[in-house]
Amino acid sequence: MNVDIRVPVGLPVREIADFIADCEAAGFSGVGVHDHQHSGRDVFLTLALAAERTSHLTLYPATSNPVTRHPMVLASLAHSLEEIAPGRARLTIAPGYLAVGNIGRPRATVAAMRQAVLTLRRLLRGEQVQFNGVETRLRNVTDPPTPVFMTAAGPRMVELAGEVADGALLLVGLHPRAVVAARRRLETGAARAGRSLDDFQTIFITPTTISEDGPAARRFPQQWFRPDQPYLKYPSGSNLFWLREAGIDLADDFVPENICDALAEEICDAFGLFGTPEECLARLKRAEAESGIDHVFIFPTHTQEGGYDMPRAEVAAFREKIFPGLNLS
Secondary structure, three states: OEEEEEEOOOOOHHHHHHHHHHHHHHOOOEEEEOOOHHHOOOHHHHHHHHHHHOOOOEEEEOOEOOOOOOHHHHHHHHHHHHHHOOOOEOEEEOOOOHHHHOOOOOOOOHHHHHHHHHHHHHHHOOOOEEEOOEEEOOOOOOOOOOOEEEEEOOHHHHHHHHHHOOEEEEOOOOOHHHHHHHHHHHHHHHHHHOOOOOOOEEEEEEEEEEOOOHHHHOOHHHOEEEOOEEHHHOOOOHHHHHHHHOOOOOOOOOOHHHOOHHHHHHHHHHHOEEEOHHHHHHHHHHHHHHHOOOEEEEEEOOOOOOOOOOOHHHHHHHHHHHHHHHOOO
């Protein structure tokens, strides 16, 4: 079981880099960092500093997008990180959410994402591409090239990841039926492109709330991400699609406070890790046994206001209890 964790740009960049080094010491396999330009802190500078402080951790933005960063710029940044941390860099892109909203632009469409991912992979292989009628390429590349992953939540984006990307971070939950449905979507996309997924890497984004008060941790479906958005619709309503695949049918206009405790427990079990460290350890082991999940990306739950809080409690819980139970420490 490989376990990555999301680290926000919630501290000065040198301090974030030090925190990422602590994540490596705790036993994490990788760290993904916000690409939020409105924070005033750049993710690639942060990752470069972290690369100098770590030796084996995989480092990546979580997640960049082709709206705020041109694909040529993203490819150059990814290759630069690869030179600093050979074999430890990963580029992940998605349609965009907060970063895109903060410049008043819509998220990238499926068509725009397809073009961006294909272009990025070509650039990182050193091939020529065309922008606005101009032929261009990266003058320096790495062999093998930095892998390009898609962060995918909606079913169409999951299919697209299978069609064009090197791998995917999937926000589909941990329920076996949802995992099967998501893998089927990946295969549909791959078939459309006539490609095999034998070398395709899948990482499951895992919303996580760890607390010694297990029932309190499992109240997250009853909470709001921000006043106009329930947490279960963050970052999009696609979460409801995968819950329905798991047999949990919430109305699109559900009210979080109206979700009873028993249903909240069921949702939490289907969606991620919620409870005491011991309960989260047991859920991870079950995900591996039920669905063969071998790589997760821990995404600490938060409100919009708390989105830049550092995941100190989560790192401590994994270091002290969960990793020893997984025999990773």
